[in-house]
Amino acid sequence: MALLEIRNLHLAMRSFEGEAHVLNGIDLKVDTGEIWGVVGETGCGKSLTGLSISRLVPTPPARYLAGEILFEGRDLLAASEAEMRALRGRRIGMIFQDPTTNLNPVFRIGDQMVDVALHAGHADPAVLGLDRRASGRARRKAARALAVRMLERVGIPDAARRVDDYPHQFSGGMRQRVLIAMALIGKPDLLIADEPTTALDVSVQAQILRLIHDLVVEDGLTVVMITHNLGVVAQLCTHVAVMYAGNIVEAGPVRPVFKNPGHPYTRALMAAVPTAGTKRGELAGLPGIVPSLFKPPPGCRFATRCAHATAACDLGAPAMRELSPGHSVACVLAGEI
Amino acid sequence: MSAAVETGPRNALSSRWQNWRRGAYRFRQSTLSIVGLVIVALLIAVALVGPYVVPHPEHVAGGVSTAMRFRPPSAQFWFGTNELGQDVFSLVVAGSRISLLAGLAVVVIAAIFGTLIGAVAGYFGRWVDEALMRFTDLMLTLPSLILAMAIAAALGPGIGNMVFAIAMSWWPGFARLVRGEVMAKKEEVFVQAARALGAGAPRILMRHILPNVISPIIVKMSLDMGFAILTVASLGFVGIGVKPPTPEWGSLLSLARGYMPDYWWTAIFPGMAIFLAVFGFNLLGDGLRDVLDPKARR
Amino acid sequence: MVLRIEGVTKLYPARGGGVTALRDVTLNVVARESFGLVGESGSGKTTLTRCILGLEPITEGRIVYDGVDLATLSAAEMRRMRSRIQIVFQDPYASLNPRMSAHDIIEEPMVIHRATLGLNARQRTERVAELLQLVGLGEQHLWRFPHEFSGGQRQRIGIARALAVNPELLILDEPTSALDVSVQAQVLNLLHDLQRRFALTYLFISHDLGVIRYICDHVALIYRGEIVEEGDTETIFTAPKSDYARMLLAAMPEPDPDKSPFARAG
Numbered sequence: 001m002a003l004l005e006i007r008n009l010h011l012a013m014r015s016f017e018g019e020a021h022v023l024n025g026i027d028l029k030v031d032t033g034e035i036w037g038v039v040g041e042t043g044c045g046k047s048l049t050g051l052s053i054s055r056l057v058p059t060p061p062a063r064y065l066a067g068e069i070l071f072e073g074r075d076l077l078a079a080s081e082a083e084m085r086a087l088r089g090r091r092i093g094m095i096f097q098d099p100t101t102n103l104n105p106v107f108r109i110g111d112q113m114v115d116v117a118l119h120a121g122h123a124d125p126a127v128l129g130l131d132r133r134a135s136g137r138a139r140r141k142a143a144r145a146l147a148v149r150m151l152e153r154v155g156i157p158d159a160a161r162r163v164d165d166y167p168h169q170f171s172g173g174m175r176q177r178v179l180i181a182m183a184l185i186g187k188p189d190l191l192i193a194d195e196p197t198t199a200l201d202v203s204v205q206a207q208i209l210r211l212i213h214d215l216v217v218e219d220g221l222t223v224v225m226i227t228h229n230l231g232v233v234a235q236l237c238t239h240v241a242v243m244y245a246g247n248i249v250e251a252g253p254v255r256p257v258f259k260n261p262g263h264p265y266t267r268a269l270m271a272a273v274p275t276a277g278t279k280r281g282e283l284a285g286l287p288g289i290v291p292s293l294f295k296p297p298p299g300c301r302f303a304t305r306c307a308h309a310t311a312a313c314d315l316g317a318p319a320m321r322e323l324s325p326g327h328s329v330a331c332v333l334a335g336e337i
Numbered sequence: 338m339s340a341a342v343e344t345g346p347r348n349a350l351s352s353r354w355q356n357w358r359r360g361a362y363r364f365r366q367s368t369l370s371i372v373g374l375v376i377v378a379l380l381i382a383v384a385l386v387g388p389y390v391v392p393h394p395e396h397v398a399g400g401v402s403t404a405m406r407f408r409p410p411s412a413q414f415w416f417g418t419n420e421l422g423q424d425v426f427s428l429v430v431a432g433s434r435i436s437l438l439a440g441l442a443v444v445v446i447a448a449i450f451g452t453l454i455g456a457v458a459g460y461f462g463r464w465v466d467e468a469l470m471r472f473t474d475l476m477l478t479l480p481s482l483i484l485a486m487a488i489a490a491a492l493g494p495g496i497g498n499m500v501f502a503i504a505m506s507w508w509p510g511f512a513r514l515v516r517g518e519v520m521a522k523k524e525e526v527f528v529q530a531a532r533a534l535g536a537g538a539p540r541i542l543m544r545h546i547l548p549n550v551i552s553p554i555i556v557k558m559s560l561d562m563g564f565a566i567l568t569v570a571s572l573g574f575v576g577i578g579v580k581p582p583t584p585e586w587g588s589l590l591s592l593a594r595g596y597m598p599d600y601w602w603t604a605i606f607p608g609m610a611i612f613l614a615v616f617g618f619n620l621l622g623d624g625l626r627d628v629l630d631p632k633a634r635r
Numbered sequence: 636m637v638l639r640i641e642g643v644t645k646l647y648p649a650r651g652g653g654v655t656a657l658r659d660v661t662l663n664v665v666a667r668e669s670f671g672l673v674g675e676s677g678s679g680k681t682t683l684t685r686c687i688l689g690l691e692p693i694t695e696g697r698i699v700y701d702g703v704d705l706a707t708l709s710a711a712e713m714r715r716m717r718s719r720i721q722i723v724f725q726d727p728y729a730s731l732n733p734r735m736s737a738h739d740i741i742e743e744p745m746v747i748h749r750a751t752l753g754l755n756a757r758q759r760t761e762r763v764a765e766l767l768q769l770v771g772l773g774e775q776h777l778w779r780f781p782h783e784f785s786g787g788q789r790q791r792i793g794i795a796r797a798l799a800v801n802p803e804l805l806i807l808d809e810p811t812s813a814l815d816v817s818v819q820a821q822v823l824n825l826l827h828d829l830q831r832r833f834a835l836t837y838l839f840i841s842h843d844l845g846v847i848r849y850i851c852d853h854v855a856l857i858y859r860g861e862i863v864e865e866g867d868t869e870t871i872f873t874a875p876k877s878d879y880a881r882m883l884l885a886a887m888p889e890p891d892p893d894k895s896p897f898a899r900a901g
Contacts, residue, residue, distance in 0.1 A: 015362075016358070016359045016362040016363070041815040041817060041818075042785075042786065042815055061366075172676065201675035201676055201842060202675070202842060202843075202844075202883060202886045202887055202888075203675060203882060203883065203886045204675075205886065205888070206885075206886035206888070209888070209897075210896075210897075213897045228815055228816065229888065230816065230890040231887070231888030231889055231890045232888050233890075234888065234889065234890045234891055234892045234894070234895060235888045235889075235892075235894075235895045235896065235897065236895070236897065254892045255892045255893075258890065258891065258892050259892070268817065269816060269817060270890060271820075272816040272817045272819065272820035273816055273820075273845065273890050274820075274823070274845045274846060274848065274849035275845065275889070275890075276848065276872070278849055280827055280849065280850065281824060281827045281828070283820045283823055283824055283849060284820060285817060285818070285820035285821035285824055286817035286818075286820070286821075287821075289785065351778070356780065525729060526724050526725075526726060526729040526730040527729065527730050527731055527732040527733075529690070529724075529730075530722070530724060530730050530731075530793075530796075531732075531743070532690060533688045533690060533717065533721075533722050534717065534721075534743065534744045534747055534796075534800075535713075535714045535717040535718070535744075535747050535748065536743070536747050540747070544732075544735070544743075545732050548732075548734040548735075549732070549733065549734055
């Protein structure tokens with residue numbers, strides 16, 4: 001059984017303009033130990049996919065039309081809020097883009113981590129290494145020790161002292177490490193990272209990527225990483241899902257997808273990244289804009305911007321077809337272009 | 338965002354209209370805001386037409402009918418009658434006009450004066466800021482009701498003086514708010530951009546900063562409306578401001594306090610009116626806060 | 636040589652010695668070329684742009700534009716100079732006034748510099764429409780407000796605003812770092828196109844080495860307020876001399892799984 005399996009997930013979002021179909025049948029299967037990169041342009045639904053896994057999409061204005069999100073075979077969309085609270089922080093950890101806004105500036109980071117640890121310990125006392133009868137004081141002590149251990153684990157030097165520092169006393173990269181430590185304190189099986197390095201310098205980004213990689217290799221973590229940076233995906237991820245306008249248009253192991261992209265959108269994204277050989281003025285942009293999700297095109301949603309589009313593209317949404325083992329593409333021309 | 342053919346608004350006005358409709362949509366999402374809007378609209382309607390349609394206009398004008406003192410609420414006198422035999426319903430309805438107008442005048446004067454002081458202090462900083470804000474602090478340290486009473490005592494009672502007195506104790510709140518907002522907006526990139534273009538202080542302040550701090554001012558005005566009405570009523574209650582027979586909620590409540598609890602209706606209904614106004618304007622202010630925040634407009 | 640930065644030092648005084656944001660920075664920007672300035676957060680690159688624009692005084696050194704020391708200019712002369720040096724900001728969401736329409740935003744520099752440009756209101760509106768066309772937008776966008784535009788469209792408005800007064804030097808402060816790669820490519824191509832058409836000089840600030848390599852002729856690397864390496868773009872990318880340059884190049888994630896530093900399954 002896969003650790004995480006999203007099946008045919010449809011999400012609609014109400015706003016002033018009407019109801020937009022923002023996730024249009026997402027299928028994603030994540031096995032233990034994999035690092036999935038979810039890439040795509042702003043508004044393609046990649047963050048909503050990540051938030052859906054922890055069920056943090058506010059409903060309303062959002063509404064799940066269909067589908068299931070199976071975590072170890074259990075449907076998260078059918079779970080109660082209490083069950084979800086027990087899962088979040090304990091089994092599923094999350095980190096977000098901006099490390100400055102996700103730490104409360106008025107509390108010491110240690111206290112914030114202890115809170116998370118106690119919450120996780122409440123769901124599963126084994127996290128703190130205590131049994132259920134342990135006293136509050138013992139729990140607090142264990143939680144604090146765990147916080148220090150986690151800070152050491154993510155490479156904060158002198159963790160035992162820094163645990164009593166406030167967020168502003170850490171640099172951006174260090175704060176992101178603190179957030180990763182906090183996300184990992186409940187020893188989750190799945191980490192959802194939404195643009196974890198976007199706000200950071202490249203040198204710090206490289207360190208954070210190394211840290212995530214080590215956590216996967218050494219602690220058996222599974223990661224779903226949401227990013228718009230193809231370089232980050234190529235470096236860190238084992239698998240990649242390319243999203244466009246609420247659909248996954250291409251998915252599979254990183255090497256075949258990057259070396260032999262089957263979807264015109266994936267190719268366009270790759271061509272847009274300047275590399276050593278790109279001549280000035282010859283960078284291939286992607287013309288046009290993402291179609292309105294209030295009135296999406298009838299067939300393939302990428303057809304309006306696709307250089308290869310034919311009449312067949314408007315007939316219906318193209319199904320995923322497998323190009324090579326595990327590598328599938330949703331395009332009528334898959335394998336032909 | 339539509340795909341192939343885009344037709345844009347023809348001028349800034351229709352684009353603003355679109356923004357306004359978008360705001361109205363978000364406003365409608367909150368039931369409490371709607372409740373606030375309905376209450377406020379109702380109060381305004383009552384204030385506008387009330388004095389012409391009350392069942393006993395002669396009581397509003399000061400007429401008494403001692404034969405009918407202290408009648409409890411009934412079909413004839415919805416809110417009962419007071420110690421002079423006047424219809425409490427007529428008095429409360431008629432009083433809404435003065436209470437609302439006085440509250441509005443207080444808030445508008447305070448907002449204009451406070452914005453002026455706050456914007457200048459926040460934008461120019463340094464000694465200008467020091468001088469203006471110390472003055473503002475000085476005004477803040479004086480209890481508003483006492484200050485208002487002192488001014489009213491010096492200038493004599495009357496609606497105009499009372500409004501002026503309350504406004505003078507009210508503006509420091511606006512000055513503090515606007516100063517903070519202006520200082521924050523001064524650091525925004527678009528203000529830096531205007532400076533890089535070579536724009537001078539008046540242009541930056543008028544075109545770039547003030548239009549972007551107008552929302553919190555409007556929200557504060559709405560939130561303050563309730564309290565301003567309450568303050569007007571308080572001054573009426575302690576006997577400064579509106580003099581009987583002119584009906585005003587505070588003075589109605591003040592006169593009725595001697596007859597509690599036996600003739601409860603003489604106090605309860607003006608009190609309810611004050612409560613309703615404070616409540617309505619607060620809900621409306623909270624709703625406006627959501628609508629007017631340009632960041633949420635995406 | 637259109638812009639020379641000669642031994643510029645910038646000190647922010649504070650208790651306990653203060654902070655040296657720039658230390659003896661010397662750069663030469665050649666006319667009609669793109670000069671790349673690469674640095675991470677806190678390197679002083681933003682401070683340098685603020686000094687060039689005259690938004691901050693410098694502690695030591697000279698900033699010479701077209702043979703004129705900017706420090707010697709009077710307020711009125713500096714105002715005129717500002718129409719020759721323009722800037723495009725990093726964050727297109729923050730750099731446009733949310734309460735002004737695209738028309739008003741692009742028109743504003745022409746209003747401020749109306750003494751130099753001498754355009755009346757109708758001519759200005761015509762020029763705004765022209766500028767919108769130039770950056771790939773149309774008349775239908777004239778009266779919209781910033782929040783109605785996508786990130787890429789906003790950055791185009793930012794570029795149109797900078798071009799409104801016919802500048803010679805554009806400071807591009809990470810103009811694409813907030814954009815999607817597909818949009819980034821369009822904006823980079825637009826910038827390249829505009830440079831050729833209007834003989835513009837670019838001072839391009841970025842931490843994205845791929846973008847710098849694509850657009851710049853010369854590059855300087857700035858680290859903690861000091862220039863650590865400077866030279867021809869290809870030389871720095873192929874034969875970096877400083878450790879800092881080597882570290883940056885190694886940290887740059889390339890979209891090629893074969894170049895991953897991690898040994899992975901899959």
